[in-house]
Ligand SMILES: O=P(O)(O)OC[C@H]1O[C@H](OP(=O)(O)OP(=O)(O)O)[C@H](O)[C@@H]1O
Ligand code: HPA
């Protein structure tokens with residue numbers, strides 16, 4: 001039953017870090033900042049599947065006034081699988097062709113920069129395809145876990161070294177639809193990392 005499933009998902013959250021209201025306020029601010037910075041740049045806004053899909057949907061609607069020529073694309077990036085630690089190998093996929101990227105001002109939209117491996121792989125990929133510029137807007141950053149130096153140009157929130165879910169972020173494909181960002185109870189994955 002739907003109510004039972006929702007109740008058990010919420011019960012798996014040890015602590016809510018970011019409420020829907022806190023997220024919405026910061027996303028609104030960032031959207032207005034991006035509208036100014038990209039006003040005359042015909043931005044290509046690229047969301048990273050799957051984690052960034054909720055943030056992407058809210059952020060793009062907050063980019064007001066809408067820059068002329070703004071277009072949306074998605075790319076697949078995957079490295080965690082069913083675990084809470086990066087496999088170390090970032091698999092990129094999707095249908096975005098180099099010809100669609102060349103000459104564009106690319107704004108990557110990510111849910112989280114954790115080790116930094118996915119961000120670095122994405123930036124390298126878009127630069128190699130001839131983008132005019134590549135920057136990233138990330139909902140979250142977890143600087144304590146970085147294995148490569150990387151700082152997103154636009155960031156909503158820093159989080160501590162805890163595995164977080166909700167607002168698009170998953171553990172083993174669960175919890176993405178929660179409207180807040182919360183810490184997953186460690187006993188649910190300890191021993192499965
Ligand atoms: O900085 P990193 O250590 O590379 O971690 C960040 C990346 O990991 C997650 O993706 P994941 O592989 O879980 O795929 P998903 O978006 O489909 O959940 C997350 O959505 C980021 O893309
Ligand atoms: O803390 C996290 N939660 C969910 N997905 C992630 N991918 C990297 N870090 C995280």
Ligand SMILES: [Mg+2]
Nearest residue numbers: 051080170171
């Ligand atoms: Mg994931």
